[in-house]
Amino acid sequence: MPKLTPWLDIPSDSDFSIHNLPFGIFSLPEAGKGKRVGMAIGNYVVDVADAAEEGLFEEMQFDYGVLKSNDLNGLIALGKEVTGRIRLTVQQALCDECSVLRNIGGLLAAMDEVTLHVPIKAGDYTDFYSSREHAFNVGKLFRDPDNALLPNWKHLPVGYHGRASSIVISGSEIYRPNGQIVPDGQNHPVFSPSQKLDFELEMAFVIGKETRRGRPVSVDTAEEHIFGMALFNDWSARDIQKWEYQPLGPFLGKSFSSTISPWIVPMEALEPFKMDGPEQHPAPLAYLRDEGKNHYDINLQAAIQPDGGEEKVVCNTNHRYLYWSMAQQVAHHTSNGCNLNVGDLMASGTISGPDPGSLGCLLEITENGSRPVTLGNGEQRSWLQDGDSVILRGYAESEDGIRVGFGECKGKIIAKV
Amino acid sequence: MPKLTPWLDIPSDSDFSIHNLPFGIFSLPEAGKGKRVGMAIGNYVVDVADAAEEGLFEEMQFDYGVLKSNDLNGLIALGKEVTGRIRLTVQQALCDECSVLRNIGGLLAAMDEVTLHVPIKAGDYTDFYSSREHAFNVGKLFRDPDNALLPNWKHLPVGYHGRASSIVISGSEIYRPNGQIVPDGQNHPVFSPSQKLDFELEMAFVIGKETRRGRPVSVDTAEEHIFGMALFNDWSARDIQKWEYQPLGPFLGKSFSSTISPWIVPMEALEPFKMDGPEQHPAPLAYLRDEGKNHYDINLQAAIQPDGGEEKVVCNTNHRYLYWSMAQQVAHHTSNGCNLNVGDLMASGTISGPDPGSLGCLLEITENGSRPVTLGNGEQRSWLQDGDSVILRGYAESEDGIRVGFGECKGKIIAKV
Numbered sequence: 001m002p003k004l005t006p007w008l009d010i011p012s013d014s015d016f017s018i019h020n021l022p023f024g025i026f027s028l029p030e031a032g033k034g035k036r037v038g039m040a041i042g043n044y045v046v047d048v049a050d051a052a053e054e055g056l057f058e059e060m061q062f063d064y065g066v067l068k069s070n071d072l073n074g075l076i077a078l079g080k081e082v083t084g085r086i087r088l089t090v091q092q093a094l095c096d097e098c099s100v101l102r103n104i105g106g107l108l109a110a111m112d113e114v115t116l117h118v119p120i121k122a123g124d125y126t127d128f129y130s131s132r133e134h135a136f137n138v139g140k141l142f143r144d145p146d147n148a149l150l151p152n153w154k155h156l157p158v159g160y161h162g163r164a165s166s167i168v169i170s171g172s173e174i175y176r177p178n179g180q181i182v183p184d185g186q187n188h189p190v191f192s193p194s195q196k197l198d199f200e201l202e203m204a205f206v207i208g209k210e211t212r213r214g215r216p217v218s219v220d221t222a223e224e225h226i227f228g229m230a231l232f233n234d235w236s237a238r239d240i241q242k243w244e245y246q247p248l249g250p251f252l253g254k255s256f257s258s259t260i261s262p263w264i265v266p267m268e269a270l271e272p273f274k275m276d277g278p279e280q281h282p283a284p285l286a287y288l289r290d291e292g293k294n295h296y297d298i299n300l301q302a303a304i305q306p307d308g309g310e311e312k313v314v315c316n317t318n319h320r321y322l323y324w325s326m327a328q329q330v331a332h333h334t335s336n337g338c339n340l341n342v343g344d345l346m347a348s349g350t351i352s353g354p355d356p357g358s359l360g361c362l363l364e365i366t367e368n369g370s371r372p373v374t375l376g377n378g379e380q381r382s383w384l385q386d387g388d389s390v391i392l393r394g395y396a397e398s399e400d401g402i403r404v405g406f407g408e409c410k411g412k413i414i415a416k417v
Numbered sequence: 418m419p420k421l422t423p424w425l426d427i428p429s430d431s432d433f434s435i436h437n438l439p440f441g442i443f444s445l446p447e448a449g450k451g452k453r454v455g456m457a458i459g460n461y462v463v464d465v466a467d468a469a470e471e472g473l474f475e476e477m478q479f480d481y482g483v484l485k486s487n488d489l490n491g492l493i494a495l496g497k498e499v500t501g502r503i504r505l506t507v508q509q510a511l512c513d514e515c516s517v518l519r520n521i522g523g524l525l526a527a528m529d530e531v532t533l534h535v536p537i538k539a540g541d542y543t544d545f546y547s548s549r550e551h552a553f554n555v556g557k558l559f560r561d562p563d564n565a566l567l568p569n570w571k572h573l574p575v576g577y578h579g580r581a582s583s584i585v586i587s588g589s590e591i592y593r594p595n596g597q598i599v600p601d602g603q604n605h606p607v608f609s610p611s612q613k614l615d616f617e618l619e620m621a622f623v624i625g626k627e628t629r630r631g632r633p634v635s636v637d638t639a640e641e642h643i644f645g646m647a648l649f650n651d652w653s654a655r656d657i658q659k660w661e662y663q664p665l666g667p668f669l670g671k672s673f674s675s676t677i678s679p680w681i682v683p684m685e686a687l688e689p690f691k692m693d694g695p696e697q698h699p700a701p702l703a704y705l706r707d708e709g710k711n712h713y714d715i716n717l718q719a720a721i722q723p724d725g726g727e728e729k730v731v732c733n734t735n736h737r738y739l740y741w742s743m744a745q746q747v748a749h750h751t752s753n754g755c756n757l758n759v760g761d762l763m764a765s766g767t768i769s770g771p772d773p774g775s776l777g778c779l780l781e782i783t784e785n786g787s788r789p790v791t792l793g794n795g796e797q798r799s800w801l802q803d804g805d806s807v808i809l810r811g812y813a814e815s816e817d818g819i820r821v822g823f824g825e826c827k828g829k830i831i832a833k834v
Contacts, residue, residue, distance in 0.1 A: 123540065124582050129665060143664070150663050155606050156597055160665035161578035161672070165541050165756050166630055175631035177753035180573055180702065189572050191702045191752075213583055213674065214592040214833055240753065246567050247560070248546060248577035249666020252753040255578070257630065285597065285608045335608075336594035336657065336669040337833060339582050416631055416754060 003402065006094040007102055010042035015395055015405020017042075018094055021087050022228065022263035022406075023072055026114040035117055037067045037075055039090055040263050040407070044108045046090055051107050054100045057089055071121040072264065073343040076208045076227050083208075083227070084268055116262035118169045119230070120206050122345040125167060125258075126333060127202075127234060128159040130324040132278075133352040137364045142242065154282060157324035157332050159349075162234070163255035167345070170231075170261050170409045175416040176386060177256040179240035194237035196369065196383045197413060199390040200350040201302045201360035203319055204232035205326055206264055207344040214337040219290050222327035223267060225340060231261035231300075231392045231409035232347045238363055238383075260345075261392070261409035269404045273297045273396035277325050284328070287335055294325035298406075300351060300394045302360065307387030310376035314365055317351050317358040319394075386415040420819065423511040424519055427459035432812055432822020434459075435511055438504050439645065439680035439823075440489055443531040452534055454484045454492055456507055457680050457824070461525045463507055468524050471517045473510060477502060488538040489681065490760040493625050493644050500625075500644070501685055533679035535586045536647070537623050539762040542584060542675075543750060544619075544651060545576040547741040549695075550769040554781045559659065571699060574741035574749050576766075579651070580672035584762070587648075587678050587826045592833040593803060594673040596657035611654035613786065613800045614830060616807040617767040618719045618777035620736055621649035622743055623681055624761040631754040636707050639744035640684060642757060648678035648717075648809045648826035649764045655780055655800075677762075678809070678826035686821045690714045690813035694742050701745070704752055711742035715823075717768060717811045719777065724804030727793035731782055734768050734775040736811075803832040 006018045016022065018041065026038040026045055036049040049067035051057075057064075062082055066074035075083060093099035101107050129135055132149070135158070139148030152158065168174075176197055180189040208227025211217055217225055234254060241253025277295035284290070298319035303311040324332075329346060350360040359365045362383055366372055369382035384390065389412040395405030421435045433439065435458065443455040443462055453466040466484035468474075474481075479499055483491035492500060510516035518524050546552055549566070552575070556565030569575065585591075593614055597606040625644025628634055634642055651671060658670025694712035701707070715736035720728040741749075746763055767777040776782045779800055783789055786799035801807065806829040812822030 124580055139664075151604075152597075152606075152660055152663070156661060158661070158665055159668055161580055161668070163541055163578055163755060164581075165758050165761070166754075168630070175754045178633070178704075179753050180569075187568075188699075189569075189702065191704055213585070216595070237753070243569055244573060244575070245664070245666075246569070247556075247662070247666070248575055249662075249664070251576055251578070252749070252755065255750075255755040256753040282605075285606065287595075287608055332669070333672075336596050336654070336673040337583075337592045338580060338669065338672040341582050344582070 004091065004095050007097050008042055008044065008094060014042045015403065015407050016040040017403050018091060019402050020265060020269050020404040021091055022265040024119045024263045025071060025117040027117065028109055028114055034068065035070045037069065037072060040111065041094060043111045045111055045114050046101065047107050047109060051101060054104050054107065056093060056100050057086065060085060071343065072119050073121050076206065077342045080208060083266065087266060087268065116169060118167060118260060119262060119264050120343045120345065122164045122167060122343055123341045125162040125164040125345040126159050127162040127347045127349060128157050128324065128329050129349040130157050130322045130329065131349055131351050132323040133321065133354060134350040134360060134364065137352060137359070141363060141368045155284065157329045159329070160249045162258065166255055167258045167260055170259055172259065172411060173414045174235055174257045174411040175414055177237050177240065177252065179237060179252050180243055181239035182243050189243055194240055196238035198236045198238050198362045198383060199302065200234040200236055201300055201315055201317065201392055202232040202234050202347045202350060203229055203394065204260060204345050204347040205229045207340045207342055210342050211334055211340045213339040216337065217330055217334045219288065219327045219331040222330035225330055226267055226326055228264040228266040229270065230264050231394050231406045233259040233390060233392055233409050233411060234347060235259070259409055259411040261406050263407050265404060265406060270296055270396060272398055275320060278323055287331060288328050290325050290328050294327040295320050295322065296396070298394050298396045301392070303391045304375060304381060305389040305391060306375055306377055306379055311391060312376040314373055315358060315360055317353040317360055319351060321351055321353040322348055384413050386413050388413050421508065421512050424514050425459055425461065425511060431459045432820065432824050433457040434820050435508060436819050437682060437686050437821040438508055439682040441536045441680045442488060442534040444534065445526055445531055451485065452487045454486065454489060457528065458511060460528045462528055462531050463518065464524050464526060468518060471521050471524065473517050474503065474506060488760065489536050490538050493623065494759045497625060500683065504683060504685065533586055535584060535677060536679060536681050537760045537762065539581045539584060539760055540758045542579040542581040542762040543576050544579040544764045544766060545574050545741065545746050546766040547574050547739045547746065548766055548769050549740040550738065550771060551767040551777060551781065554769060554776065558780060558785045572701065574746045576746070577666045579675065583672055584675045584677055587676055589676065589828060590831045591652055591674045591828040592831055594654050594657065594669065596654060596669050597660055598656035599660050606660055611657055613655035615653045615655050615779045615800060616719065617651040617653055618717060618732055618734065618809055619649040619651050619764045619767060620646055620811065621677060621762050621764040622646045624757045624759055627759050628751055628757045630756040633754065634747055634751045636705065636744045636748040639747035642747055643684055643743055645681040645683040646687065647681050648811050648823045650676040650807060650809055650826050650828060651764060652676070676826055676828040678823050680824050682821060682823060687713055687813060689815055692737060695740055704748060705745050707742050707745050711744040712737050712739065713813065715811050715813045718809065720808045721792060721798060722806040722808060723792055723794055723796055728808060729793040731790055732775060732777055734770045734777055736768060738768055738770040739765055801830050803830050805830050
């Protein structure tokens, strides 16, 4: 991959290099600018809507209306041919001293002055459970240690429907949920604030091309339907979840909030970081067979920051640890004829790795609260306390130092009065 | 309830009496009329959008734009004060010989000439599991007969998130899903068309007033958030469901399609049919305590019609059999701070009653296929075959013959090539 040289000063460790250029929705209320499409570059946001009006895309034909929108759905629905060309046009303009981006004022906004919004309108949100280590560890703690991985797990990417309405943007407060929990040693539930509040380090991807009901997607063509990726924290109340989840799965233990990072990194930017997945035994059924390099080498990290304190990294893991690829997830999801819409979100499930330091949630890190983790200020945590923030980060990096990152996915726990 | 006398001829057994007046979305393509809001009356549809332009609502102030829309969400979001007044205005006009509905042509369309569409845009769809008989029967067949009802069931309205994208309008074809199933006596799955395709007789309700994240709704005020009700068939592939559903609940066994009836009956029309619910032991926790008449006396029926054959009624049941009320479902759903949006759909789960003839799905009726049901043409069914149609119907009726019904919720199974 040839390195590009933009005229803009971009910190060498920025997630938002010239090779990334993710899409998001931002506003600048004081400038009278409503929600609109932006692209992140270094510490700036390209105002794609205003740049279009200044003629940046004059050689393309599309309705600029999709750029002044509350979400990316309209833009994404134009297809990868259009969004890919928009991205390349912006990339070239950021390397071209004569471009309108350089020579017309106001087309770049400082990142710390804009407000970022949930970038997509998810009609449906699906959460998978595709990390073998996570499924094994949870099975061990929640059910039978001798049969931790259920018989279906290696045959299909287990998943469930999640709640789309409560997906919030990084930085939003997370209200500690109330719910039914059964105190240790008792048989009957009480209604109480959750005492076992947890994060889940996940990544999500956004559907970019719709499918029709009754029309499955093959593994080979699944990536045509994936627009891009983001960080995702699927906050979980383990005590609520444990009592409610049988037989129909997680519900209120998850639905109080999920946090998404603001920038959707398009798959084109992640292409250099594709890799083979793990060997799959038993071999999946034909409709799930994945011959390509459909896994991604993306470093992931979770940190906990107590109120006013320093961050402590509690997990270093990688997207490559997932057993099931996104292509397999899409193929499975549509195998029964279920239709997908642009903007639908699919998340990985907690991504844990094989090492003790690579566990993606406190349930696993603390072994269901029995081995608390020590934070930077010396305090211990079995579960999240009010005032704690959780920060997820992720980036891919090539050997020659090209970095494509996701920024932060952050949320702070607030006691609900 | 005083009987009203419309000038329009309405069959005495019509679901769409002058006391009903449900809302839907229809189109009349040949008349150049795009999707718009209609209200059903007898065998006609009131063109609410055109009626507004003719001055029917001249004493009200609202944006008529919500009446020319692909869905009812915009109208519903105006609030019950507005939608209730629209309904009463149409009701009065249908009893007033001098009204514009009578004297201006084209404001009533014959029901059999319009195309009906999915009436709401559901951001999220939740399916409950609130019939004790159904939960018990399924638990007996799927799990342990001695512990059919799981310990949590009587403490909370068990529910899960469903797939919103594949909700289709009555009359749409239902494609038999493919999926992983484990043949009897084997341990490994094969990929195959479902051999155990089932219907589920349910009712759904539509959220009419949004809530904010972190703001629970009490049982007492829950009905303020419910706009109206419809029939709902949550088609299920029992073999796919059985293999996939642990530990995260039903997924592809349900997500291929659900069918909704076209007309949303507003709660105002159902007010006369409210009744006490069953006694609940153990008493629910305080946040779920329901003192009011929050259950509804609605007769429900399911029939199976083989291709070209006659209908055979296979179930007569009633909404009153539900253990958990809709108000309790809303209170539970929001108890953790999960926010609701206008247009969100919540379904009851299969509604079975105590009698053998009141079981709401084939899984129960045929005892997991072991006792086939005989159709009108003498054919037997353990599960649905290609070409079979399932028709759900429902109505409430007062002692003095006032009828408020839901029309049909119909779907036909098609082999997917």
